[in-house]
Amino acid sequence: MLGTILLLIFTLFVVPLFSFLFGTPLTSFQSEILMSAIWVVVGVIAYTFIVGELSKNNSQVDKIWSIVPIGYTWYMTYLAGFNDRMVLMSILATIWGVRLTYNFARRGAYTWDFWAGEEDYRWEILRKKPGFNKPWVWSLFNFFFICFYQNSLIFLFTLPILTAATVGNKPLGFGDYFLAALFIALVIIEYIADQQQYDYQKEKYRRINNNEDLGEYQDGFVAKGLWSIVRHPNYAAEQSIWIVFYFFSVLATGSWLNWSISGALLLVVLFKGSSDFSEEISAGKYPKYKNYQDSVPRFIPFTKFSKKN
Secondary structure, eight states, X not given: OHHHHHHHHHHHHHHHHHHHHHSXXXXXXXXXXXXHHHHHHHHHHHHHHHHHHHHTOOOHHHHHTTTHHHHXXXXXXXXXXXXXXXXXXXXXXXXXXXXXXHHHHTTTOOOSSTTOSOOOHHHHHHHTXXXXXXXXXXXXXXXXXXXXXXXXXXXXXXXXXXXXXXXXXXXXXHHHHHHHHHHHHHHHHHHHHHHHHHHHHHHHHHHHXXXXXXXXXXXXXXXXXXXXXXXXXXXXHHHHHHHHHHHHHHHHHSOSOOGGGHHHHHHHHHHHHHHXXXXXXXXXXXXXHHHHHHHSOSSSTTOOOSTTO
């Protein structure tokens, strides 16, 4: 796990730097917007770290994961004078954010005590692992990975919107509307996957609490619906959403590769590491989970290249 975390932090610096050095340079107009937005990100990093340390609830970034991209995209759109493509992209980011915030809220993530609420169960498990169980080590992990890395990543995957921030205002075309439709379709898929997970877990714990026969819930994990096609349909949709978001920058620049691709690439790396950790926990809790891993691909439907893919 530590190796994965170090790799993620390393890639956070290398991928954006490589993209900026070898990609199309930013215009002075884009650079001004970027620097202004970076100061907002610095404030968000400081907020999540301080509140997380004081409250001992390290899911402060989780609470804002679906909220701050809305703010980032609309802030950059405002600074750019409401470029048409940026407005469309901001609307899409808002649709995504509202949906994901609702899903997080119904699980008890938000309370009137804004620092409280549900904490990601994985943090409690990780805190007990050798190498992380010392308070000062955990504080460093909280700052560098949970707060700095994840907040930087959130900002990076919204940055394709900045490629549309040009002095001109290239008209929206069929490609933009096609990407918008694809983006919304992926949000719907993510909604269905989260709903299937929510319904399964709710019914499972209802039966447990009422001492009822578990029946099909005996396995402990959802493996029907979209979850029978891939092991993480919500993660697959989430990664695809921001890859589609990147392709708006392709339309704006006319180039298949540009500097704003770093966020989408890093998100894919993050979900690989995150799903590794989640599956390690699930395989330890549920005897049939390893068989599920062997028969159902992780992210890409209808593929099974090896027993560990």
